[in-house]
Amino acid sequence: MPFFLNIDLGLLLVAIAASSIFSIITPFAVTDAQLIESERMAEFHARNHTWPPQKFSPNTPGWRNLMEHRLRQVGEIDDLDQRYEGYVQTLNAAIVSPNFTEHGFGLARAPDELMDALRTGVRDGVEAGPRLEEDTSVIEGDRPWFVDRPDLTQRVLKELHHYPETWADMELEAHNAYGFRLYRNNSQLHMHLDKTQTHVVSFILHIDSSDDAEPWPILIEDFHGNTHEVVLTSGDILFYESSKVFHGRPHRFQGSWYSSVFVHYYPKFGWKEKDHMADRHYVVPPSWSQQPQHHFEVPLQMVGTGMKEPSCPNDWCQSDHTIKREGHPVEHGKWIAPTGEKFDFEPKRIECKDEDDMCEWWASWETNECEQNPGFMLKTCKRACNACTMGSGDVDEL
Numbered sequence: 001m002p003f004f005l006n007i008d009l010g011l012l013l014v015a016i017a018a019s020s021i022f023s024i025i026t027p028f029a030v031t032d033a034q035l036i037e038s039e040r041m042a043e044f045h046a047r048n049h050t051w052p053p054q055k056f057s058p059n060t061p062g063w064r065n066l067m068e069h070r071l072r073q074v075g076e077i078d079d080l081d082q083r084y085e086g087y088v089q090t091l092n093a094a095i096v097s098p099n100f101t102e103h104g105f106g107l108a109r110a111p112d113e114l115m116d117a118l119r120t121g122v123r124d125g126v127e128a129g130p131r132l133e134e135d136t137s138v139i140e141g142d143r144p145w146f147v148d149r150p151d152l153t154q155r156v157l158k159e160l161h162h163y164p165e166t167w168a169d170m171e172l173e174a175h176n177a178y179g180f181r182l183y184r185n186n187s188q189l190h191m192h193l194d195k196t197q198t199h200v201v202s203f204i205l206h207i208d209s210s211d212d213a214e215p216w217p218i219l220i221e222d223f224h225g226n227t228h229e230v231v232l233t234s235g236d237i238l239f240y241e242s243s244k245v246f247h248g249r250p251h252r253f254q255g256s257w258y259s260s261v262f263v264h265y266y267p268k269f270g271w272k273e274k275d276h277m278a279d280r281h282y283v284v285p286p287s288w289s290q291q292p293q294h295h296f297e298v299p300l301q302m303v304g305t306g307m308k309e310p311s312c313p314n315d316w317c318q319s320d321h322t323i324k325r326e327g328h329p330v331e332h333g334k335w336i337a338p339t340g341e342k343f344d345f346e347p348k349r350i351e352c353k354d355e356d357d358m359c360e361w362w363a364s365w366e367t368n369e370c371e372q373n374p375g376f377m378l379k380t381c382k383r384a385c386n387a388c389t390m391g392s393g394d395v396d397e398l
Contacts, residue, residue: 062225137304213255
């Protein structure tokens with residue numbers, strides 16, 4: 001007798017109980033093929049995945065501890081749909097997506113002239129009457145408002161293109177600038193990851209908020225297992241590896257509205273040709289469908305593609321144990337790491353060169369290091385991996 005499970009991610013798992021054969025239908029634009037569970041497991045073994053995982057990306061002690069804890073939480077989810085979704089999201093962060101920076105996020109400032117135009121655009125939109133944004137599963141509370149100003153969002157996408165490129169030290173392809181979203185009173189944004197295929201190196205630019213708005217922190221995890229609480233002021237840019245580090249705003253917003261624009265890029269070379277959405281499914285363990293035998297961890301609940309811990313304050317336990325950053329202005333010409341260290345920041349085109357004498361040798365290996373190890377090779381061995389717009393560092397300006 002067949003039974004059906006509806007997966008929030010957009011997957012439909014059809015299980016034939018008598019034969020224990022599972023079909024996974026993945027209706028993504030990049031993955032139209034139907035996967036059979038036996039074939040998925042064949043890929044699991046062909047890609048040398050193990051359970052439990054032996055290596056994380058990055059393989060720092062703090063990141064490993066954080067991801068192992070979350071995987072234990074996922075394994076104790078009773079609902080089968082949610083459990084599979086939890087594995088997909090957590091394993092994507094822990095293993096599948098490479099890391100391109102040391103910490104996972106950083107802070108900088110946007111140009112004042114651009115910010116004047118953005119603030120005016122948002123305020124004019126509020127006065128004219130914003131529309132309601134479509135429902136988003138990871139946002140609780142009143143549906144956000146939305147101000148449509150594609151002229152300004154495209155300006156952000158183009159004028160600030162070199163900002164995330166300089167921060168991540170790699171050439172990026174622009175995907176989109178989404179905005180302007182205006183969160184409303186009592187809004188809560190659950191912890192989540194962004195789209196693996198297109199939202200790789202991103203930034204949040206805080207534009208403005210209502211006069212009655214209280215500071216509303218972003219919670220974001222770094223590659224050393226720490227959870228940070230960042231309060232942005234108007235004009236602050238939060239760079240982050242958005243499909244890699246969990247982030248959200250579990251504290252409830254207090255005020256009339258709060259507006260940001262969300263800007264997403266992906267590596268210019270060797271990224272879009274690969275199906276990263278499918279890769280996440282091949283690492284889900286063979287035991288994913290087995291019911292948990294115990295419940296030792298803090299309960300984790302999936303909300304669409306996001307997650308929350310309902311038994312904890314603000315639906316997220318670490319919201320009471322964060323590293324706080326507020327009250328110290330971000331300076332023009334600097335970017336700030338999660339450690340508080342400041343670095344010179346002059347956004348510019350990335351020079352096309354190899355940073356190591358071994359690059360050509362590594363790129364020649366039969367293991368195809370440029371594709372298999374992009375977090376290192378596309379940054380360190382740009383020329384050897386043909387990861388440049390042109391053969392030299394001279395390129396036309398946008």
